[in-house]
Structure formats: C-alpha cells, structure tokens
Amino acid sequence: MSTIELINGAGSEKADDSAFFAGYRKPSHYAIGESAVERANDFLVRIAEGRADHQQIHEAFSTSDFTMSAFAAIDTRLRQAYAELPSVWRQYTDTLTVNDFRPTRLLDKWSNILGLKLVPEATEYPAAAGQDFDQWWISVVKYGLTDGITFESRINNEAIGEIENLPGKLARAAQETETINALSNLLTIDPETNLASDVNTSFFKAGNGNAPTALPLTAENLDAVIDTLLAKKSRRGRLMAAPALQVVIPRALENQANRIRNLRQIEKTTGDTKEVYDNYLKTVDFVVEPMLDAILTHANAATTWFVLPKTGSVRPASFAAFLRGYETADVRVKADAGQSVGGGAISPLEGSFDIDTIQYRARHIVGHQVGDPTFTYVSRGA
Structure with missing residues (x-):
C-alpha cells in the first residue's frame, strides 16, 4: 500500500x-x-x-x-x-x-x-529491494x-x-x-482573470493514465468508469485497494446526477450477454461545485465531470x-x-x-x- x-x-x-x-x-x-x-x-x-x-x-x-x-x-x-x-x-x-x-x-x-523470501538452512537472509517514491512540492502564495x-x-x-x-x-x-x-x-486557470480554458491537461494526460475522454455522464458510462478505476494496478502490477470515490460535477449536471441516483436498475451488456443490476450508483456521492459553472469557459463546460478520491484517502489526488x-x-x-x-x-x-x-x-x-x-x-x- x-x-x-x-x-x-x-x-x-x-x-x-x-x-x-x-x-x-x-x-x-x-x-x-x-x-x-x-x-x-x-x-x-x-x-x-x-x-x-x-x-x-x-x-x-x-x-x-x-x-x-x-x-x-x-x-x-x-x-x-x-x-x-x-x-x-x-x-x-x-x-x-x-x-x-x-x-x-x-x-x-x-x-x-x-511477501518474505525463503531462507534455506544456514544461508543469509536476502536483502529487501524495490523501495521507491514519487514526490511533489506544495507552497502557498x-x-x-x-x-x-x-x-x-x-x-x-x-x-x-x-x-x-x-x-x-x-x-x-x-x-x-x-x-x-x-x-x-483540476482546471487550467488564468491567474489574471481566474477563468479556466479547459481541464488541467498537465495532470489529466495519457502519461498518468487519466487522459480526458468525451463520455457524457450516464449511468452506463459512470458504471464503466468506476469498473476501470477499481481494476487499476499498482506499479508492481498488483491490484490495489481503491479509495472511496466521488463524482465532482457543475451545477448544470445536478439534475442528471439525480436521474442516475433515482434509477431502479442498471443494464450492462458484455459481448452478447445482457445483465440487469439493482442501481448501486444511488450510493455514489455527487459533489456539485458551482464554481465550475462560473469559471470554466470551455465549450463543453456544462457537461464536464470528474471522478476523484474522497478526502482523507491514502491516495489523495488534490491538495x-x-x-x-x-x-x-x-x-x-x-x-x-x-x-x-x-x-x-x-x-x-x-x-x-x-x-x-x-x-x-x-x-x-x-x-x-x-x-x-x-x-x-x-x-x-x-
């Protein structure tokens, strides 16, 4: 971990x-x-x-x-x-x-x-290896x-x-x-105007495995995104314990979020197999951020949505x-x-x-x- x-x-x-x-x-x-x-x-x-x-x-x-x-x-x-x-x-x-x-x-x-390594009789214990780290720097202005x-x-x-x-x-x-x-x-914001032209493509990019997509916020798409995030693997190729997730949306998507939460069932098709589930997305937390409506000037600002870890996670994405x-x-x-x-x-x-x-x-x-x-x-x- x-x-x-x-x-x-x-x-x-x-x-x-x-x-x-x-x-x-x-x-x-x-x-x-x-x-x-x-x-x-x-x-x-x-x-x-x-x-x-x-x-x-x-x-x-x-x-x-x-x-x-x-x-x-x-x-x-x-x-x-x-x-x-x-x-x-x-x-x-x-x-x-x-x-x-x-x-x-x-x-x-x-x-x-x-795990630990096998230590045969009368042999030395093997040295641990593989410790590494990423680092970021934060400062106030x-x-x-x-x-x-x-x-x-x-x-x-x-x-x-x-x-x-x-x-x-x-x-x-x-x-x-x-x-x-x-x-x-989350956004690329001009410090002079405090307006955002787009999402933060220095963070949301292919190199980080989170490049922006063009999927509308629907139950089917949200279900697929959560499945993808839960299947993320660690740097050593193992599945990780995922943090609790939430969806951050502008006010323009609030009604759509309510529609997703109020669905009784979700249909999912895999290949030729169609399955119907009780709507587990009704428990997903949607955070409505009105400032997204105010400062994001991108043509698709009203339909832009994010999935982020909840605060207090062991893998925070935003500080x-x-x-x-x-x-x-x-x-x-x-x-x-x-x-x-x-x-x-x-x-x-x-x-x-x-x-x-x-x-x-x-x-x-x-x-x-x-x-x-x-x-x-x-x-x-x-």
Missing part, C-alpha cells in the same frame, strides 16, 4: 502580524472595549434595518471612537461570514498547513516487495485586494452601505479564492495548503491619517492624509498541488 505524507522542515518563527504591510493595522490591533464593539454592532444592525435616521448616523460616524468600534465589529463579522459560507471544495481536496512560503515536499512511497471609502461618501452618509457590505464582500472573495485555488488542480497561523482571511485599515497640528494622533478611520479615503485591504494565503493520479478520471462530456 502506498501512503502520502507531508515532510516539513524546522518550524519557522511566527512573524509579527502587523509587519507584513507597513502602515496597515487590523481593527483588533487597537484597544477597543468589548462593550464598545457590541454597541457599534447593535447600531450597525439598526442602520441595516432602517431604524436609525440620518442625523443619528451622521453623529455616530463623526466620532473616531465609534468608527473604530464599528470596524472592530466588522472584523469579527467578517470572520463569522467567512466561516458560514460553504466550502464545497473541501469535499474533494485534502488540506494541510505549511510553516512558511518555501516549498514543502509531499512524498508518495511504495514498495515492490511481495498571497492573494489580496484593496478598496476605499471616500470622504464624500462619509459626509453623505453613503459609507454605511459600503461598511455593511464589507464583511460579506471580503468573506465571499476569500472563499472564492480558496475554491479557485483548489480547482487549479490545498494554508500558511500556519494565517488560515483565514485578514482585513485591516490603512493607518496613514497623519497627526493633528497640535501633535495628537488621528484615527485611520478619519481618512488618509493624501486623499481623505479610508482604505482597507484583504489578504488570504493559500496554495495548491496535484497528487496521485491513479484513481482519477475526467470527461468533457458529449
């Missing part, structure tokens, strides 16, 4: 969180009492529900204490929104954490040893964006809408980044990595408001020195790598 393990070097010393971007501070960096954050959150809820008038909003945001408390509340709500959004990609991609930005090795070891709330919109009380939309906007962007990161193992200590999205506000003429510090939420804009920045750190192709399959459909 082959297993894949993560090999880490010495753990890196955790850097000061505020040192990554000079001039930026997380709202939680400032000393803000819990009661102030709670009051700010309650007031944000009142505004969202239309229970605060124009004058109340203007007075609240005219004080830096309230504005800072509001952003601290948003920092908390961002984390909540991030956690509440579904992560479908985690159903078909194994996750791990790495210590730093340097590549980390993934090792797939196997042995050609088949940084993603992010900046945006701003202008001085004019704050004066016009338009900023409240932008502030209210901030948690969901950044949380959704972070989740989309994670999904696109995981799908980069995603997070940086240890930075597993969730980070949002912070730029601290470049300057100082008052009298020398006192000015809250960054009064706007920047140069353009009067409250600038915020989101960051997320993720990485991806393909793994073992043995029990994988892709079809672009008909």
